[in-house]
Amino acid sequence: MAIYPIRKIGDPVLRTKAKEVKEITNKTRKLIDSMFETMYDAPGIGLAAPQIGISKRIIVIDLDDNPIALINPVIVEKQGSQVGEEGCLSIPGERALVERYQFVKVRGLDINGREIEIESEDLLARALQHEIDHLDGILFIDKIYKE
Template identity: 55%
Template sequence: MAIYNIVEVGDPVLRQKANPVKNINSSIHKLLKNMADTMYDAKGVGLAAPQIGISKRVVVVDIGEGLLELINPRIIKASGQETDTEGCLSIPGTLGQVPRASKIQVQALNRNGEQVEYHVKGFMARAVQHELDHLDGILFIDKAESLRKQFEDVVLENKAKAKG
């Protein structure tokens, strides 16, 4: 199990278009495993390779329904729209109201190099779109209708320390 450092806003890799994966091999399998371990360790629901400083079109997502691994993903159909709160492991402490398609159809390669297609909606659609944006150098703050700092966690930590 390897946990990568998550790069934060300001790192140039987050603003670059990630490179397509040409060959799915043991190094890509290791990357997928380590990205999942990193995402779970950080208590995130998604992670794109650029967020760990690697310019490859690789994404992992798990909203609590099982791990989704996407290599060279692309959205082929989107419909509906909903606005909801998003945060990002690469932009700690910031939340924003972001409009996204409510349903998407995404094509990608799986870890075996097979083309897969998923029809997802709701929170899963939001998470996948957020991560795919990372592959094109787009951050949720670029699309947010409003932003706010996340103080709730700090308040809870301070209350816990005061009691301790």
């Protein structure tokens, strides 16, 4: 495993749509392990592969010792609305209010290539939306809440 440098705002990889993962290999699993290690070291609660310069559709999240790794995640259901403060490891020192869906159902692959669905609300829903946005080149500052 390795701790990667986190790419900062201004790096073009953060504004590029990440590529779908076609095959899950041991290299993919090692990358996910390194993403967790990088996220914990930062410290953060979520990380997307583009944030470490790798244009692949992979995210990791850990809230309260419940690690989640998703490959090719997509939001398949969403409802409600919540406004909350967000920050980002790629934009150090900046925080802002962002409106997100209150509930999301996300479908993706686990590290063994099995399809999984995660139903989430509140902070986990926010984190999933934030990290999936990274895969599409969207940063939280693009979604600052305006009353």
